[in-house]
Amino acid sequence: MSTTGLNPELDLIGPRGAAAEGGLAAVDGLLRAPESVLDRIDAGDDLELRVRAYAATLCATTAVMGATLGSFRGGWQILFAAVKLPLVALLTAALVTPAFVAARRVLQGEADPRREAARVLACMALAGLLVSATAPVLLLAMALGAGYHATTLLTVACCGLAGLGAAALGRRVLQRGPASGRRTLGALVLIVGALAGTQLSWTLRPYLVRPRSDAVPFVRAVEGSFIEAVGLSFDSARGRYHRPRAPLPEQRP
Amino acid sequence: MATETRSGATRELAWAAAGAGLTGACLGARLGAEAALALGLTLPAALVGVAGLTAPALYIGAAFAGVAPAPRALLAHLRRGLGDAGRVMAGLAPVLVLLTATAASTATVRLLGLLVVFAAVVLGLRVTWPRLFGDAPDAGRAAAVFTAWSVVALGIGFHILDGALAAQAAR
Numbered sequence: 001m002s003t004t005g006l007n008p009e010l011d012l013i014g015p016r017g018a019a020a021e022g023g024l025a026a027v028d029g030l031l032r033a034p035e036s037v038l039d040r041i042d043a044g045d046d047l048e049l050r051v052r053a054y055a056a057t058l059c060a061t062t063a064v065m066g067a068t069l070g071s072f073r074g075g076w077q078i079l080f081a082a083v084k085l086p087l088v089a090l091l092t093a094a095l096v097t098p099a100f101v102a103a104r105r106v107l108q109g110e111a112d113p114r115r116e117a118a119r120v121l122a123c124m125a126l127a128g129l130l131v132s133a134t135a136p137v138l139l140l141a142m143a144l145g146a147g148y149h150a151t152t153l154l155t156v157a158c159c160g161l162a163g164l165g166a167a168a169l170g171r172r173v174l175q176r177g178p179a180s181g182r183r184t185l186g187a188l189v190l191i192v193g194a195l196a197g198t199q200l201s202w203t204l205r206p207y208l209v210r211p212r213s214d215a216v217p218f219v220r221a222v223e224g225s226f227i228e229a230v231g232l233s234f235d236s237a238r239g240r241y242h243r244p245r246a247p248l249p250e251q252r253p
Numbered sequence: 254m255a256t257e258t259r260s261g262a263t264r265e266l267a268w269a270a271a272g273a274g275l276t277g278a279c280l281g282a283r284l285g286a287e288a289a290l291a292l293g294l295t296l297p298a299a300l301v302g303v304a305g306l307t308a309p310a311l312y313i314g315a316a317f318a319g320v321a322p323a324p325r326a327l328l329a330h331l332r333r334g335l336g337d338a339g340r341v342m343a344g345l346a347p348v349l350v351l352l353t354a355t356a357a358s359t360a361t362v363r364l365l366g367l368l369v370v371f372a373a374v375v376l377g378l379r380v381t382w383p384r385l386f387g388d389a390p391d392a393g394r395a396a397a398v399f400t401a402w403s404v405v406a407l408g409i410g411f412h413i414l415d416g417a418l419a420a421q422a423a424r
Contacts, residue, residue: 028324031316133313136306136405143412165317 022046023053030054030126034169038176041118051114054121058093059086061128066207068135072142072151073209077216081207084219088200093124095196096189103188107181119173127166134158148210149237155208156230202229262329265336266301272339272373273297275346280366281421283353288421295417296370303410304335311402318398320389330384338377345369359422366418367411374410378403 026049029037041050066085070078097113097120105111141154170189174182201207204219232242277296281289308331315321322330349369353362386395 028316031313032319032321129313130317133310133317136310136402136409139306140405140408140412143409 022049023056026050026053027057027125027129030122030169031129034126034172037122038119038172041115041122042176044112044115047114047118050118051121054118054125055090055093057125058089058121058128061125061132062086062089064132064135065128068138069155069207070209071139072148073213073216075216077206077209080216080218084204085201085207088197088204089124089128091200092193092197093120095200096120096193099192100185100189103185104177107185108178110178119170123166123170123173126169127162130165131159131162134161147237148208149233152208152233153230153237156233262332265332268337268343269300269332269335269339270297272342272346273300273370276342276349276366276369276373279346279349280353280362280418282350283356283362284359284421284424288424291421292417296414299410299413299417300338300374301335303406303413304331307402307406307409310405311398314398314402315386315395318391318394320386320391320395320398322385322388327385330381333384334377334381337380338373341373341376342369345373363415363418363422367415370414371407371411374407 026037026040026046029040041047062085063082066081066083067078069085070081097117100120101111101113101116104116138151138154138158141151146154167190171186174186177185206217206219209216235242273296274293277292277294278289280296281287281292308328311331312321312324312327315327321327349365352365356362356365382399386392386399389395
């Protein structure tokens with residue numbers, strides 16, 4: 001039986017080659033054969049390799065998205081955003097996993113931290129792959145002259161679509177476990193992930209810097225919540241502004 | 254799964270670069286030697302660059318939709334499509350020289366350039382589609398993914414090309 005579950009020929013390669021190819025196969029499996037991936041995780045096959053592969057995929061794909069967002073302003077912002085977005089993703093995974101482990105143990109009586117970490121990272125790596133696939137759409141929007149607020153909303157939409165894909169995989173994870181507490185567990189993970197992810201991304205902003213900003217800060221001071229900011233962007237994109245202009249970073253107290 | 258030797262891959266990319274470079278040089282020749290050199294380099298870079306930049310998105314989208322070929326096959330077919338687009342551009346270069354040499358305005362040169370590149374790239378996409386997704390289990394889903402990818406890639410490519418043409422025409 002193939003250790004990767006997808007290509008038996010990989011078993012004939014040496015250990016290092018198999019590790020590299022196996023990592024790629026594990027990631028490719030997220031797109032092509034997610035049920036097979038979940039089978040492997042359930043069986044405990046190559047968990048360490050999978051966790052590394054999924055974490056690396058999450059970093060690489062969110063870095064691509066970060067660089068794309070940063071290209072709206074250009075310059076150092078490309079690097080800053082490419083560094084910050086993977087941090088947001090990894091920290092979100094680090095916050096969601098213990099919550100998932102604890103809730104699963106309580107609600108369903110069973111939880112293996114290594115398997116749960118692999119499952120969480122698998123879902124997030126899939127989200128990373130899907131969101132990086134939307135990067136060309138953002139580039140096209142910028143090329144067509146989309147403004148700051150329209151680009152912001154398009155980014156939210158792209159991330160939302162990627163999140164739906166990850167949620168679908170998460171649903172498959174839950175369906176494999178005991179039926180008891182499944183909905184509560186799912187809702188809890190979604191809420192914790194949403195809160196952690198949005199707050200982390202809000203804390204480490206900016207990614208899409210306002211074009212008229214002279215300064216390009218690595219992070220900005222916290223100003224209200226993420227949900228309030230999305231509402232402001234909706235209004236601004238429709239031409240309804242709540243203040244004459246947004247204060248530049250150097251103008252804030 | 255398509256088999257492609259290293260020399261075959263090099264040949265396709267060489268056709269893409271040569272055809273696009275020749276087209277760029279023909280367009281720029283009307284505007285001056287410097288423009289010919291600049292466009293002769295920009296057009297191949299844009300063609301290959303946009304394909305390379307957006308290929309992962311095509312693979313991810315197709316794989317998620319359950320219609321993707323193997324990664325190597327996808328790359329091989331994209332390379333062949335680029336080569337075919339380059340061949341078409343090389344074939345249209347003589348008539349492009351004629352039309353741009355007799356054009357009264359630089360706006361006409363820009364329009365001709367965009368039309369030639371558009372025709373070549375669309376033909377390249379047209380022949381790439383059955384190679385990539387001829388055996389796809391769901392033709393409808395494959396068509397949706399390929400169409401979306403084509404539209405986005407074309408949009409990015411044409412933005413780059415139009416910008417380069419406008420910059421040279423403005424000199």
